[in-house]
Amino acid sequence: MNMKPKLRPLWQRLPIMGGLAGLCAWKALGLPRKILPRDLKSIVNNWDYEMFSMILKSGVLRAFIDQPCYFQQPKVIAPKAEVAPEYRLSHDQLKSFYTNGFIGPFDAFSPQQMQNFRNELLEVENTKSETYGFVTPRDRHFEMPRLWNYMKHPAITERIAQILGPDLLTWRSQIFYKGPGSPSIQWHQASTFMVEDYQDPAIFPPNLNDIFQLTVWVAVDETHHDNGCLRFLPGTHNAIRPITFGGEEGFYEADFSLEYTKEEEARAVEVPVKPGQFIIFTERCIHGSGPNTTDRHRLAFNLRVIPTSVPVYTDKKYYRSVYNGGKYHLDKWGVAVLRGEDRYKLSRTIPDYELERTGVATEVLRPAA
Numbered sequence: 001m002n003m004k005p006k007l008r009p010l011w012q013r014l015p016i017m018g019g020l021a022g023l024c025a026w027k028a029l030g031l032p033r034k035i036l037p038r039d040l041k042s043i044v045n046n047w048d049y050e051m052f053s054m055i056l057k058s059g060v061l062r063a064f065i066d067q068p069c070y071f072q073q074p075k076v077i078a079p080k081a082e083v084a085p086e087y088r089l090s091h092d093q094l095k096s097f098y099t100n101g102f103i104g105p106f107d108a109f110s111p112q113q114m115q116n117f118r119n120e121l122l123e124v125e126n127t128k129s130e131t132y133g134f135v136t137p138r139d140r141h142f143e144m145p146r147l148w149n150y151m152k153h154p155a156i157t158e159r160i161a162q163i164l165g166p167d168l169l170t171w172r173s174q175i176f177y178k179g180p181g182s183p184s185i186q187w188h189q190a191s192t193f194m195v196e197d198y199q200d201p202a203i204f205p206p207n208l209n210d211i212f213q214l215t216v217w218v219a220v221d222e223t224h225h226d227n228g229c230l231r232f233l234p235g236t237h238n239a240i241r242p243i244t245f246g247g248e249e250g251f252y253e254a255d256f257s258l259e260y261t262k263e264e265e266a267r268a269v270e271v272p273v274k275p276g277q278f279i280i281f282t283e284r285c286i287h288g289s290g291p292n293t294t295d296r297h298r299l300a301f302n303l304r305v306i307p308t309s310v311p312v313y314t315d316k317k318y319y320r321s322v323y324n325g326g327k328y329h330l331d332k333w334g335v336a337v338l339r340g341e342d343r344y345k346l347s348r349t350i351p352d353y354e355l356e357r358t359g360v361a362t363e364v365l366r367p368a369a
């Protein structure tokens, strides 16, 4: 089913409204979901009443494209893990993270390390992924022990542990190549990453409102205003916002505008970063990056980190990304332990010793029954 969020004419919106009202009633009445086709089952399973209500009341002009959630500031601001003094976040730093939704930059790697790593990343970025069988910037840590080792750097993991707790997994990485003259990456936000196929979330936190996932974005090249450094709307991680179908904003090939206020936009902050430095943020904080107006590329990579209590993809065989047009078969995919110990074992896991050697993992550990 084509779920692409776009502005549709009334004759298409009316039957969509009828169908969605039916699915909402199906959910409310607790009718058996097994008999529904896959796409409809996903909607009944994953949309909450706020999602149904938004799209129905607006006449299919507005919708939530990720699961709604509302972040409550913690009552007590305290680190969730003990770490070595050099990586400790001060009370003010933690407070600033919870207030704004992002923090950094911090130092992790030397410019020399990044200079050398740059060529390795550029080479891999253009080749077919051994995990998925097509060219994709995603999850190349499964084939690049050096990338995996950089992801595990204590400068990164020890800081994340203070926000998410001591036991950490990574479920996805991505190389961000922004070529000379590339356009901006539009303002966007995500929570459980339902935003990628509009039907199924990728991650299943016990409490949607918690901060259960962080993105770490590492600059390989220096990034500044002219080549499109990251930018944020501080404080917008308080809630997942609805979108309006149509409009200029658009994310990749989707046709919608994310809803935020003029005041929020006026508070936008750009975060220039030196090679080897990184920024930590919650993907729920509205963010993006400007165009690259220079004649040189801007290279970076990110990793997405969750506590071990959060399952990923559960029993999915493949995962769809509407805006990348890709179908990612998950048989060679797994989470990997970044720090601490995985006592829950909720997701398929690639053991560290597999990631430490070259080539795609031959052993993927099954989740605990």
Ligand SMILES: O=C(O)CCC(=O)C(=O)O
Pocket (backbone or CB within 6 Å): 176, 185, 215, 217, 229, 230, 283, 287, 288, 289, 300, 302
């Ligand atoms: O690299 C960019 O410009 C965007 C990165 C981003 O959106 C992310 O890491 O979540």
Ligand SMILES: [Fe+2]
Pocket (backbone or CB within 6 Å): 188, 283, 287
């Ligand atoms: Fe993002």
